Amino acid sequence: MSTPTPERDSGWISGGVVDAEDARLATGVFAAPGASPVQARSGIRPATGDPGRVQATATVSGKVTVAPFQGVIQGTRATATGAYLVTLDQQKTLDVLGTNPADTANPRNDLVVARQRDTQYGDAVTAMTVELVKGTAAATPTDPAAAGDFIPLARIRVPKNATSIAAADIDDLRPWTSAAGGILRVWGESGRPTYPYTGMYVHRWDTNHLEWYDSSAGWRAVNDDTGWNNLTLLPNWVVYNAETPAVRRVGATVHLRGAVQSTVALTANGTSLIAVPAGFRPAVRHHWYTVIGGTTRGLELMLRPDGGIALYPQDSPLPANQLIYLNTTWLVG
Incomplete structure (x- = not known):
């Protein structure tokens, strides 16, 4: 239930009534900021191994696996929804082609997402699920729409007449997050935060450069190396x-x-x-x-x-x- 005043109950106070939104807002303080001062950045938390990675099965099949991960899904369906801290605690297998065979004439794009549902905002259940969102076959396929609060993990490009999913069919879409004030990992220029703050640091995987944000000059490289x-x-x-x-x-x-x-x-x-x-x-x-x-x-x-x-x-x-x-x-x- 939303508090009728803009001041929210602090987390873990004695004798207070801290509802779910208050708790999410309190824990979101520790995550990298998002689009507003009271939002967190959605993404996978970097950790040992390769958290949240979607891969073809060891023996190529019509299925994919999703590695365990922890992450943040920022709620979007109320002004102060807060950030959901989510966990997949073991590898999960998704059947891509078993229930949705490939089209015989055209390819399609499917998405693997981590979606948070919440009855407080009209969903039938409250749960985080890692799931497949089936696309529509077309000569030039586009990604399907995913509703609600979610983070994308991968795109699976399903060829026409496909009977299996190979590594080359999977595009990594994982967004990354970090602790507040931490260095944020991004794939490239397009992955930079949409709402950066002055002094924010990112590490670009495409250039292996550290960059920081200057509100007057934009993104600037830290010890940028041009090579010879x-x-x-x-x-x-x-x-x-x-x-x-x-x-x-x-x-x-x-x-x-x-x-x-x-x-x-x-x-x-x-x-x-x-x-x-x-x-x-x-x-x-x-x-x-x-x-x-x-x-x-x-x-x-x-x-x-x-x-x-x-x-x-x-x-x-x-x-x-x-x-x-x-x-x-x-x-x-």
Whole structure:
């Protein structure tokens, strides 16, 4: 029964009447936030093993298995429904094709969901069930609609005339949740929370990067690593010993590596040899002294904010085929 005032009874108070909504709201405090300050994020709780994963049976058949899990299903059917904390305590097997054989002409999409029913909101029973939602066969099938409060676990793409379900027929749809303030696991950019808060962290599986949310700048990578990006040499330069010049940005730090040779003698200061692309350039000029191969002296180089790298022989001309190493590091921004 809903409380007639916006203040809800606290959980576990002495002498109070804590109804089901109050209890769910109290326990939802410990889960990652959802669409409002009094909602939690629905999803599977990360744990050892592979919780909630839907897989083909060990001996391929028309059935699938669902691994045990605990998770959160945020109620949506009242203003303060609260979050259901749900558990599947052992592996469950679902018969996909036994009662719903494949269509002979078209494929279909089925869904595996964890659904919470509650008589308080008009359901016939109160129970959490892991169940199959059968789709409709079509030339281009779409996912079936699932009513009520639920979290999706998987899509099963049932081919026409199928007699079994293989691993390749199953798409993992599990959303993940975490404790309040914890790092949230997401599959990729589209899995980022729809309602993030400033300071929220996510770990993207597609890039293996940690990101945090800035309300003024959106999602930002934490020590984002671009990997090595090869650079193109300007005329009169060649790569030495397969040491192709390349840049790599890790967070705000850029690393340059490589070795080159000039094909002509160099006498003029400010001779350009390479360009660094946008996103790797410093805000002010970066100067460094680098090693010249085969000699005991060095050479001054300069990277400009426009990305151009130039060398300065000063009063010591460089002969053709002179080896120059390009290793240095600078900050962007």
